[in-house]
Structures are given as C-alpha cells and as structure tokens.
Amino acid sequence: xxxxxxxxxxxxxxxxxxxxxxxxxxxxxxxxxxxxxxxxxxxxxxxxxxxxxxxxxxxxxxxxxxxxxxxxxxxxxxxxxxxxxxxxxxxxxxxxxxxxxxxxxxxxxxxxxxxxxxxxxxxxxxxxxxxxxxxxxxxxxxxxxxxxxxxxxxxxxxxxxxxxxxxxxxxxxxxxxxxxxxxxxxxxxxxxxxxxxxxxxxxxxxxxxxxxxxxxxxxxxxxxxxxxxxxxxxxxxxxxxxxxxxxx
Amino acid sequence: xxxxxxxxxxxxxxxxxxxxxxxxxxxxxxxxxxxxxxxxxxxxxxxxxxxxxxxxxxxxxxxxxxxxxxxxxxxxxxxxxxxxxxxxxxxxxxxxxxxxxxxxxxxxxxx
Numbered sequence: 001x002x003x004x005x006x007x008x009x010x011x012x013x014x015x016x017x018x019x020x021x022x023x024x025x026x027x028x029x030x031x032x033x034x035x036x037x038x039x040x041x042x043x044x045x046x047x048x049x050x051x052x053x054x055x056x057x058x059x060x061x062x063x064x065x066x067x068x069x070x071x072x073x074x075x076x077x078x079x080x081x082x083x084x085x086x087x088x089x090x091x092x093x094x095x096x097x098x099x100x101x102x103x104x105x106x107x108x109x110x111x112x113x114x115x116x117x118x119x120x121x122x123x124x125x126x127x128x129x130x131x132x133x134x135x136x137x138x139x140x141x142x143x144x145x146x147x148x149x150x151x152x153x154x155x156x157x158x159x160x161x162x163x164x165x166x167x168x169x170x171x172x173x174x175x176x177x178x179x180x181x182x183x184x185x186x187x188x189x190x191x192x193x194x195x196x197x198x199x200x201x202x203x204x205x206x207x208x209x210x211x212x213x214x215x216x217x218x219x220x221x222x223x224x225x226x227x228x229x230x231x232x233x234x235x236x237x238x239x240x241x242x243x244x245x246x247x248x
Numbered sequence: 249x250x251x252x253x254x255x256x257x258x259x260x261x262x263x264x265x266x267x268x269x270x271x272x273x274x275x276x277x278x279x280x281x282x283x284x285x286x287x288x289x290x291x292x293x294x295x296x297x298x299x300x301x302x303x304x305x306x307x308x309x310x311x312x313x314x315x316x317x318x319x320x321x322x323x324x325x326x327x328x329x330x331x332x333x334x335x336x337x338x339x340x341x342x343x344x345x346x347x348x349x350x351x352x353x354x355x356x357x358x359x
Contacts, residue, residue, distance in 0.1 A: 002267065003267045006263055006266035006267045007263060009266070010259045010260075010262050010263040010266070011259070013259065013262070014255055014256065014258075014259040017255055018252050018255055021251070021252075021255075022252075027292075028292075030249060030250050030251050030291060030294060031294055031295060031296035032295075032296065033292065033293055033294060033295050033315075033316060035293070035295060035298075035313075035314065035315070035316045038316060038318070039318065040293070040316045040317055040318040043317060043318065044301060044310060044314055044317065045310055046310075054309060054310055054311055055303065055309065055310035056308055056309055057303045057304060057305055057307075057308030057309070058305070058308075068302055068303040068304070069301070069302045069303075070301035070302065070303075070314070070317040071301060071302075071317045071320050071321050071324065073317075074317055074318060074321035075321045075324055075325075079321065082325065083325070086325050086328055086329065089328075089329055089332055090328055090329075090331070090332045092332075093331075093332030093333065093335055093336045094332070094335070096336045096339065097335050097336060097339040100336075100339040100340060100342075100343055101339050101342060101343070143302075144302070145300070145302065149324060149327075149328055153331075211303060212303060212304075212305075231328075235331070238335050241339070242338070242339070242342070
C-alpha cells in the first residue's frame, strides 16, 4: 500500500513537472536554448565589465577573465567565492567522516584476499601514472576540460588503488591533513590579498596574459591547483577513514 | 525530449527514497535522484551544434556557437556537494551497521 502511494505520488509529481515544462515559453526545448539572451553570453564573451570584442585563441590579451575554458572562468573567477564555499562544504563533510569513523588507535582493515607480488608492483607502477594524470589535469584546468575537482579526485583514486591492491598499505594521513589545511588556508589568503591590495575579495591580482597559454589567466591556475590538492587530500582522507578500523 | 528522461531518473530516485527500507539503497536512491537533477540542469544549456565552451586552436573565436557554460559550472558544484553528502551518509551507515549488525531499518532496535 505504501509503495503504491509512493508510486502514485512520484508519477503525479513527474507528470506535473513535465506538463509545466512542455510548451512553456520560458523553458526552451532541448537543443534550442538561446544563450545570447542569457547571462552566460557575457561569461563567454568576457564582457561583464565592458566589451572586449571578438576573442581569438592565443591572441586576446588583458581580458577580464583569462582562462580559455569558460567553465573554469566561471568556477574559479566569476563565481570563485561560491567555489570557496563548496570547498568548505567538502572539508566539513570529510571532517564529519573523520569524526564518525576515526579514532586514535587505528589499524588497516583486512582484505578478503592477500595480494601477490605482481599485483603490488603493478599497482605501484599504475599509481604513478594516475597521480601524474591527476596533477596534469589540475594544472591545465584553465585550458582543457577538467580542473581542480576532477584532478583531485584522480589523485584520490590513485590512493584508493594502492589501498585496494596492498593489504598493508597505509597512507601518511598526517601529511594529507597538513596539505589540506595549507591548501585551504592559501585559498583564503589569496582572497584576502585581493581585499588588501586590490578592491574586492579573491581579486585576480596577476596579469591575465594571452588567452590559451599555460602561463596565463593570472591566479586561476594557482587557485585551481590548490583546489586540486585540497580535494585530493580530503578524499584520500575519507578513503583512509573508510578502510581503517579500530584496533581491538 | 532528453530533458524528460532526466526527470524520469529524478522521479525514480524519489520513488526509491520513499519506498526503500535499506540504508545503502536509500543512499543509492539519493545518488540516482542527484544524477537525474544534474543531467537535467546540464541539458537546459544544450544548443544544437554547439561546441564545448573552451577556446582551443580549432574553436578559436568567440563568434562560434558554444553551449551554455553556466549550468555546467553549477553542476560541477552540485557533484562535489553530492560526493560530500554520500561520504557522510556512508560513514553513518557504517556506524549503524557496527551497532545493529544490519542495514535494514525495520530490523534495528530489537536487541
């Protein structure tokens, strides 16, 4: 009976949403969105404070926001304060996991199988490649798809590989905690520097350079690498908390 | 029409949340709901024939047609928050399992 009521409720709600959205003038059909009438067009043209004209790859200089990847421009520049809040949410959730699962005397959770020599060595070789890919994606967040969050998750996934492939492995979790707090504080300090030297919080103080080069976009790559390190160490800490248990 | 497929996914997650009595299944339902919502938000910004909003040596001018980057940036935020809530939920589930020895809500508290 309860399941039937839930089914009726969800069907009704889904029907309501779909009828409200279809043939609605304010809601465009799939693929027919008009970006030029949205605020996003200003982000794409970098024309929030004045119009720079047409933007050409590797020619446009001194734009108000330098990353070639517009999503990065929004995440780490236009809406950087929002990202700071997002990183804080992730920090609080990893803190909560540590509070719920962590204790002072911890040992590694035992695996059901004992990995042999080949698995251990092979996973260590893969670990380096995955770690390097994660760092590469973090550094190139302003040029290519990806950025701090996917890169950080990749760093954490390389840690997860070592945890799963080696039943004695235990990451130096203290180092992760220091890295995490250092990266988080550096993000806030960069923001406060903008307030002190410039005119607003998280202002981009460095020169934006030419769009499309690795050394461009001012502080955006620095902020994104910091986010990558922070996310990577946080999720590695969460993985460590899940794969350890209290020693008896 | 693809937007409505995302709505279906969202409703599927909501149905799971309302009916399931197993903690792990509730967390999975929450994730399905979240994925449906994220797909819906991204699909709102899609333009037919639009390019990914990244300037490259091939797509090198701002006069080309790009898809809407703002929903993508918002979904990036939502995914990260989702990971945080899932991790916290799984940590709670682990603690509950250690205390009661079961994930079923109906079987708890009998000891």
